[in-house]
């Protein structure tokens with residue numbers, strides 16, 4: 001009888017320790033800072049003028065002490081630039097660091113602070129090159145840290161809460177801004193100043209942040225992260241790809257310049273359903289003959305650039321971008337060119353990612 005009581009007491013004690021340990025468990029989230037308005041400082045709290053990327057990650061985090069309640073925070077400064085200066089070298093460095101950290105058992109997720117100008121491009125690059133299903137969340141702000149109603153602190157709190165939640169596993173790289181969770185494949189900046197600038201215009205948001213918790217309503221069926229075929233582990237330089245705009249009366253000038261500069265690929269931001277002026281189209285057809293990959297995308301913000309609409313892609317050896325905008329098409333084409341030059345194989349990638 002005595003032994004039975006002792007065993008019951010022991011079980012109760014073990015259960016108590018188990019509950020206590022789990023109640024205390026806080027996920028470890030790494031914040032990798034790259035700059036942008038979220039780290040921006042203005043000379044006044046009411047004017048728009050400010051300098052992006054001028055405060056450090058530690059100063060940034062001191063504005064959101066409550067994130068320490070939801071996660072153990074570790075922070076690193078990877079860069080401190082306005083994202084108009086984001087570039088392939090920082091992308092490679094960032095992606096390699098994210099992969100290194102997420103391999104560690106004691107890291108549960110990553111938050112990346114980033115300027116909003118090219119945030120969608122970085123998010124998509126990471127979506128295709130991060131080899132983990134742990135959460136990776138990009139965040140920025142539209143108002144500098146010194147402004148009245150700065151949106152940065154709320155966005156950072158939400159981003160950390162999103163990365164710390166097990167619900168965010170396997171969702172691909174996301175951006176959290178203005179209480180929305182946006183998928184890397186579709187997110188785009190739609191307004192130059194508004195705090196609600198980001199949208200997923202084709203597919204809709206993945207969900208919202210509500211009371212510090214992610215509420216997901218959609219999942220992307222596109223290939224990403226652990227299902228991506230791209231691996232940048234041993235890559236130190238990405239193939240050069242340029243984006244060229246089409247508009248009424250556009251000639252071959254920029255296509256010729258890109259060919260002469262030795263690019264490996266050209267993405268067109270065409271009119272309508274990825275159409276291009278006849279002059280440009282002829283120049284692009286000649287570029288393909290020289291071994292340059294050409295992807296047709298569109299300057300229109302919604303809808304696909306579909307194959308074989310007004311342009312006979314097979315005749316010219318062009319690839320259609322489907323739902324990827326020109327800037328994300330550039331990201332995918334750079335990665336595609338690390339594997340193949342074949343336009344049909346590149347077309348397969350543009351339908352799967």
Ligand SMILES: NC(=O)CC[C@H](N)C(=O)O
Nearest residue numbers: 036037082083115116117
């Ligand atoms: N709102 C912003 O983050 C814009 C600031 C800057 N141009 C950048 O993209 O980093």
